Amino acid sequence: MKEEKLVRCRPCGYVMKESELGDVCPACGLPRDVFEPYREKVSSGRLRFLALDIHPIAIHLSQTFVALVPFLIIFHYLFPDFEPTIIHSV
CATH class of the missing domain: 2.20.28.10 (Rubrerythrin, domain 2)
Incomplete structure (x- = not known):
């Protein structure tokens, strides 16, 4: 290449x-x-790792989790008896 x-x-x-x-x-x-x-001042091995875009994936995944936890806690207190219905195909 x-x-x-x-x-x-x-x-x-x-x-x-x-x-x-x-x-x-x-x-x-x-x-x-x-x-x-x-x-480039970065080694080729490091460039291959950077091309995987691991950093943005890790950051956005953790930010989503942080934003979702308060919602789930509130949902749990508003609907304490909530149990999702599992539909089985016959």
Whole structure:
């Protein structure tokens, strides 16, 4: 697998693939000549791990749990005898 060269906009720091670079920076609108070659400072193993997006999944899962617990506690106190009906197919 061939790695694409990356370029970075010097003024705003936007990093993108050189093949996708147009006439202007998509982030700040400055001309193409403000871009410089860029090399990742993170190891390839770490980049593979970061590409899995584990951090956002872990954060949002825990935030959902924190938001759901008070609702479940309130639901339990409002409906103490609640038992879900299980429907069995005959």
